[in-house]
Amino acid sequence: MLIKWIRLRNIRSYLSEEIHFPEGSTLLSGDIGAGKSTILLAIEFALFGFSTDVSGETLLRNGKPSGSVELCFDVDSKNVIIKRNLKRGKESFSQASGYVIVNNVKTEKSAEELKAFSLSLLGYPEEYLKKKSMPLYRYTVYTPQEEMKRILFESREERLNSLRKIFGIEKYGVIRANAVIVASSLREKMRELSSRIEDLARKKEELEETMKEISGTQERIGKMKPELAALSEKKQGLSKKLEILEEKRKRAAGLKSAISSYESAIAEKAELCESRRSAIEAISRKISVFTKKLEEIPAAEKADEGKLENELESISRELSLKEKSLAEAKEKERMLLLRKKEIEKEIAEEDALKNQLSLREKELEELASGKPGEEIEREREEKEKALREIIENKGRASLSKEESERVIAEIAKHKVCPLCKQEIKEDYKEHLKEEEEKKKKSNRELIESLSKEQQELESGIKILKEESKRSSERDARSNKLSAETDSIKKLLSEVEKKKTLLKGIGKEIAQMPKADAEREIGALKEKEAEQKKILKQARERNAGIALREAVSAQLSRERELLTSAEKEAAEADKAVSELNKRKIEASGELKELESTDKQWEDAKSELDSAMKREKDIEVLSAALESEASLKSRNAGKIEAEIKEKSKDKKRFELYRELEQMISDKFTALVSEMEKQVMSSIHYEFGKLFQEWFSSLIEEETMSARIDEDFTPIITEDGHDTSAENLSGGEKTAVALAYRLALNRVINDMVSTIKTKNLIILDEPTDGFSSEQLDRVRTVLDELGLRQMIIVSHEAKIESFVEHVIRITKQEHESRVLN
Template identity: 35%
Template sequence: MKFKKIKVKNLRSYKEQEIEFPEGSLLLSGDIGTGKTSILLALEYALFGLQAGQKGTALLRNTEQTAEIVLDLEASGKLITIERRLKRTIKGVSNEYASITIDGQKEESSLTEIKHKIISLLGYPEEFVKKNNLLYRYTVYTQQEQMKQIILDDSETRLNILRHVFGIDKYKSIKNNLSILLLDLKSGSKILQGEITTLEQDKFILEERKSKLTKTEQVINEKALELEQKKIVRKDLELQIKDLESKIKEKKDFENEVEKTKITIINKKELSATLNREIIELSKSITEVPNFSEKEYSSLIQEMKEVKSSLELFNNQFIETASRINSFEKERLEILSKKERIFKIDICPTCLQDVSETHKHNILNETESRLSKIKKELEELKSSHDSISKSIERSRKNISELEEEKTRLEILRVRSEQIGKSKLKLIELEKQKEFVEEDCKKLFKHVDDLKEKILKYSIFDNKFRVKEEEMNKIKQEEKFAEIFLAELRKEAEISKKEIYFAEESISLKESSKKKLQNINELGDWLSTRFLNLIELTERNVLMKLRVEFSTLFRKWFNMLITEESLDSNLDENFTPIISQGEVEMDYSFLSGGERTAVALAYRLALNQTINSLMSKINTKGVIILDEPTEGFSETQIDKIRDVLQELNAEQLIIVSHEQKIEGFVDNVLKVSKHGDISVIGKGAP
């Protein structure tokens, strides 16, 4: 990783500033309080944001409401830009915005997601996402006072910090978790012991239940066999009763047939009596009558036709003569009227001439002649008319007499026909009477036959009653047997369920027993062998790290100290031991320069140890030293040159107010303060 550039706005004493990080070593030079360390804090905030326990008010300029930081860097071969903003609210100062741009692809995400990406790009282990940025603090940038503090802390606190930094706090976590697990196992063991307390007693009760079930099932089988036998007997009785019912039904049918036949006999007798009465009455109604002659009747009809024809002819003649009489009478009356007019007329109404007496007498003679002829014709016609009228009267009388004779003959014919039919009916009635009387005889015989059969079938009534009593008895026995068998089966079913649940309970308890055994074995193994293994592993890892750490610490301490008689190493708790000859020297009694040398040597040794342990992290080429020469003598300051050359870091940033350091680095940035605003300018090394 390499820092490229950082822009800050309203950060601590900075109003707005942009800083480019050149290649090689860089010194941020300036008096105390000018804002050098603020740049280092800006770098840390840009990478990790606000850390647990860190207040935003320590970064945001007091007179401003927001602060912005943009950091450009290179990591894992990618160009990365990180942007963060702080905002002051009523509740305090907090992160307002964060984004990360990787090779031109900008992503605005949550603070946690961005931290995930940065941790990944820096090559830090994933577990450091949830931890404070200790790995960065103890490899890249550590305030000198913090490094002195780790030396002054008690051994347990220091070991915990180092475990954390080295990434081997997992061993302690394993032991802590192991303690919790052992407590859980112990608690679980007590619960399981309580669960299996009645296991043997449960087994004994289970065997008793199984024995009882076996006996019950044996009784069930016996009773089931008895029940089947009763069912066989009952089915055989049902067949017998069914056969007897069939016989009784036949007997009942015979009895019904007798009743029906008796009714039929009564009906037949009534019919015979009715037929006898009809025969007597019909015999009385048959009397001898003259024979009817069809020839005579036909001759009469022919005669009637002829008489009616003559009558019709007479009627026509009568009408004709009457018409002629009326015509002559009309003509006579007209002539008489004309005769009277002629005697009275003097002048002709046509020609208006006088009518002479002669002419009148001529006309009168003509009229008298015509009247005479008419009178003669009328006398003849009236005579003929009277003769025709008499002939008509005779014909009508003759027709009346013939009609009477016809009626007599027709009555005679009808009567003859009726008597013939009555004779035929009488013969039919007598035959029917014979048939009815014959049927009665047969029916009487049929009744006698049926009575014999009824008497024969009467024995089945007693048999049916006996078999029905047997059936009721066997059904009752079968019912009681079924109830008893059902109770036994219910009892067996309950026993099976009890056995099932008991077996399940015992199985669970056996499982609990086995689990208890496994837990006890696991607890013993965890509390002895596994715990010893973890402690041994941790001791070996710590021992290896302490050897490497101690070697590097001695190396850097010897480079920084001017007193050759002083020696250094680390004890098992990674506490620096400074000795002079055989005498161990307390850290608090060392001079200021010596304490700074111890802290710087510890820091550099820790840096190299971590980089060696975690070879894949991308920050091992970057080192930031904050006031590394505090309390140093001129000679010690000169030794810093050798230290810097020995470090051979890809990017080295030093914060110091010592002007002599400017000659040890490739680049110098001057930090000054104008009023309450920090300003950075370039300076010559």
């Protein structure tokens, strides 16, 4: 991986800056607090997002709602650009979506997707995706100097845990812990299986006993079958006998029912004979009455009622049309008179309308003389624009004043630079304080001047708003008067038209005929009354003729009824004679079947007895069958349990073998593997550490080595001491040697990572003498890396790097000097 450039927007002290990194060694030079370390944090943020040491609060510039970092680098012959965005919320900071460009192909991605992309691209382990820290990057590419010193002076256990994580050796401990858990789980399963298989022998004995009981029950069921067969044969013979007797019983019942029916029919026919004789007498009397009445009604000729009704309808229709025409004429006259009255009223209002028109035209002339509203509005907008500019300038001045006050407070509070841990000189602090006081005074005077201008503009805007309101009211009144004037003119034009219309209405009323229509209606009413009288007389004559015809028809019907009744009486006498004959025959046959009921009851009793015995045997057989079935199912369950317990026994033996293998062999093997890996790392790490330390230290009598816990041991004049007892420069030498050895070992062990050609050193020479700085040059040359970025304020380092990027900070803004 080779970094090409980085672009910062609203990142700490950077507003908008782009820094290019050439291949080779590059120095980021500048005063303490100029913004050098910010660039290194931004590179890490662009690659991996938020982490334990890189947060939105530490990156986003104060007072800014958002910011971004854009990083361009080459890896595996690919040109890659990653952009991440920062947002400030009400209570926290968040990462917005960004993008990646690979060989000019752009892809939008979320913050989490960008991290996954970087890990995959650089060959870092996938498990880092869910972690807050990035140890591989921190110990191979960029390690803040203070963080490296911390790993040197922390406790033995903490140091070993940190190194295990860096080298990926912690997985051996995890494997051992998991092996213990698996062995414990196997033992727990063995205990569970042991409790389940302890009754296996007893279950086998129980199955054998159950099978013997099933065999005995089946034998008892077999002995019942011959008796059931005999009972079945007896039932069939009795059932056939009962069927024959049942047929005879049905015949006897049918005969009884027939005799009863014959008796009922005989009584019914006798009653019918009596009824028909009475009817014959009544019909004879009616015939005598109708004959006498027919002789009393005279014969006459029938009148044509339809013709008379048509003539009456024609007269009535003509009368209705005449009356309707007269009513329409009267209604039209009434409407014309009403319209005439309305028009006369409207013509009378003409003078009032002319007076109203004159008043409104005069008021419109007075309203037209005022100042135009557009001119007032334009003047007000200009003043409001000037007011907004003053308020914005005032706000910027207030922010600048507050920033100066904050900087003065920060200068007074800190004696050591929070980034590089260097002491800040008092004369430098005083210089900064004087600069900020001047800015503070200038901003205060500017705020007072702008406040006066603001008051004057606000007063002028208020007056213009009142004038604008009055202008709007005049415009509204003028529009209303114009509309009313147009309406009055239209009404006056309508009055002239209505005068002409009034003359036409008077002429139409005078020409309407009414007297002739009333005389015609009177004549038609008299003709209608005469026709109604003629029609009434015709209807009365026709009613008499219809009555004679009805009496004649009724007389014919009564004679027919008489003939029918005489015939039915003769037939009923014949039927009574035939029914008596059939009754006598049925009574004789019924006497022969009297003993059938007794024979049927004896056979039925014998059949019931046989069926009861058969049912008792079947119930007992069913009980035995159920018992045998229940025992068979129970035997099946026991057999299934035996089968399952046999499987559990095999599993128990398998788990026992696995548990013994894990406890006795696997754990020891994992520990030995970890020991071998740590031994290999320790050897290589110690060798490199000794070489780098010897190259950096001036004292020939001083040497260094790594003990079994990876703790640096310093030997001076034949005596061992810890790194804590060294001077500041010597501690820095130990930390740098440890850092470079760690970098080399990790790059050699982890073959997949793509950051082997890059290293970033942050203040690596703190406390070094001039001779040690010369030694650093030799060490850096020996590293042989394609790209090296160094952050330092040591001027001598500029002489042995290929490129220098100078960072300066003015007015709280960091910039790169060209």
